[in-house]
Amino acid sequence: MSAQTAADRSxxxxxxRRVILDAAIDKFGRDGFEPTKWASIxxxxxxxxxxxxxxxxxxxxxLLTIMSLELERSLSKFTIATVVAPDHTGRLRxxxxxxxxxxxxxxxxxxxxxxxxxxxxTERPARREEAERQRARTLVRxxxxxxxxxxxxxxxxxxxxxxxxxxxxxxxxxxxNSVWRWxxxxxxxSLAEIAEFIADACVRLVGDDPAPASER
Amino acid sequence: MSAQTAADRSxxxxxxRRVILDAAIDKFGRDGFEPTKWASIxxxxxxxxxxxxxxxxxxxxxLLTIMSLELERSLSKFTIATVVAPDHTGRLRxxxxxxxxxxxxxxxxxxxxxxxxxxxxTERPARREEAERQRARTLVRxxxxxxxxxxxxxxxxxxxxxxxxxxxxxxxxxxxNSVWRWxxxxxxxSLAEIAEFIADACVRLVGDDPAPASER
Numbered sequence: 001m002s003a004q005t006a007a008d009r010s011x012x013x014x015x016x017r018r019v020i021l022d023a024a025i026d027k028f029g030r031d032g033f034e035p036t037k038w039a040s041i042x043x044x045x046x047x048x049x050x051x052x053x054x055x056x057x058x059x060x061x062x063l064l065t066i067m068s069l070e071l072e073r074s075l076s077k078f079t080i081a082t083v084v085a086p087d088h089t090g091r092l093r094x095x096x097x098x099x100x101x102x103x104x105x106x107x108x109x110x111x112x113x114x115x116x117x118x119x120x121x122t123e124r125p126a127r128r129e130e131a132e133r134q135r136a137r138t139l140v141r142x143x144x145x146x147x148x149x150x151x152x153x154x155x156x157x158x159x160x161x162x163x164x165x166x167x168x169x170x171x172x173x174x175x176x177n178s179v180w181r182w183x184x185x186x187x188x189x190s191l192a193e194i195a196e197f198i199a200d201a202c203v204r205l206v207g208d209d210p211a212p213a214s215e216r
Numbered sequence: 217m218s219a220q221t222a223a224d225r226s227x228x229x230x231x232x233r234r235v236i237l238d239a240a241i242d243k244f245g246r247d248g249f250e251p252t253k254w255a256s257i258x259x260x261x262x263x264x265x266x267x268x269x270x271x272x273x274x275x276x277x278x279l280l281t282i283m284s285l286e287l288e289r290s291l292s293k294f295t296i297a298t299v300v301a302p303d304h305t306g307r308l309r310x311x312x313x314x315x316x317x318x319x320x321x322x323x324x325x326x327x328x329x330x331x332x333x334x335x336x337x338t339e340r341p342a343r344r345e346e347a348e349r350q351r352a353r354t355l356v357r358x359x360x361x362x363x364x365x366x367x368x369x370x371x372x373x374x375x376x377x378x379x380x381x382x383x384x385x386x387x388x389x390x391x392x393n394s395v396w397r398w399x400x401x402x403x404x405x406s407l408a409e410i411a412e413f414i415a416d417a418c419v420r421l422v423g424d425d426p427a428p429a430s431e432r
């Protein structure tokens with residue numbers, strides 16, 4: 001359901017858009033965005049340069065599209081994962097679990113998004129790039145709002161400690177997202193283990209400060 | 217002291233290297249790396265293209281140098297800030313405080329470093345770029361080791377809760393570094409306020425899990 005995004009809906013049955021995006025995710029995610037030649041995506045998918053430019057006006061346009069689709073997925077996942085949670089702590093845990101309930105390609109997308117967030121800070125020269133950047137920025141704000149609202153509600157009900165909800169949400173998202181920087185599918189830690197470690201860390205983060213005890 | 221790096225020491229008294237680096241930090245930090253034209257740095261500093269290439273073989277080489285100098289600064293700061301701390305919690309707080317005890321230009325460098333960490337993942341085609349990337353990677357590992365060792369010692373002495381020290385250090389560094397993504401000198405939060413918020417969060421992070429309490 002969450003895969004049924006605005007971008008997907010614009011694809012006709014013979015559209016190569018999704019195939020190009022998948023090939024680009026694999027290349028950008030494994031080899032890096034900068035070293036990947038845009039023409040190599042066309043070769044990968046078996047289409048010509050002209051057809052490639054029909055879908056994306058540049059490599060950056062494709063990257064920005066991957067980023068906003070990943071943000072859409074992340075927001076959908078948050079919404080679905082948290083809607084049935086029984087209480088505030090359960091909702092926070094469900095949000096974290098949802099963030100790591102991803103396919104290998106979604107994990108690559110999350111990694112690409114994290115590595116290129118700075119691209120969202122400055123205006124793009126090309127029209128379609130700029131439109132996709134604006135879309136991504138709107139989604140980033142919506143995700144931050146969703147996490148801040150979750151934190152605020154837990155504070156309002158006295159379950160989470162009273163703090164700045166916005167700054168708390170940045171800290172929670174930092175913990176959750178930073179994993180994509182080092183996570184590798186063939187690494188020593190499974191996503192399930194990581195999800196539990198980070199969920200526990202997030203619960204401590206919204207909890208009370210420990211009493212200042214002398215260490216001596 | 218921490219400013220006296222290997223790269224600085226190689227500068228003669230008439231070297232333009234530091235001036236170029238400062239101009240690049242200002243441009244990359246404010247306008248972004250990708251939109252900044254490499255030639256514009258030469259104009260900024262008032263030197264010719266040939267002189268510019270004498271110091272850096274490419275825009276990426278300059279970026280990687282900014283990154284490894286920032287990593288050097290960060291590691292020095294950690295070492296100096298934590299060496300006199302009286303106990304484990306004090307050391308953790310001092311490490312966080314040190315991370316935010318920066319000049320405006322160092323804050324820009326930290327932001328540039330965070331935004332381009334993915335550049336360190338893949339081999340560079342040019343020789344001097346690759347040397348600088350290797351140097352940066354070594355420094356990243358040294359910083360991660362320093363934080364992990366701090367966490368491990370606190371656990372060994374029973375002050376921090378027993379957890380995977382490596383994963384704990386990643387979580388601590390994620391909290392500390394993520395601030396550079398959104399921090400602006402003219403923003404509503406001062407670095408001193410941020411430092412206190414993040415130090416408290418880090419102390420909770422290495423603390424005990426709250427007892428699982430029913431919320432009803």
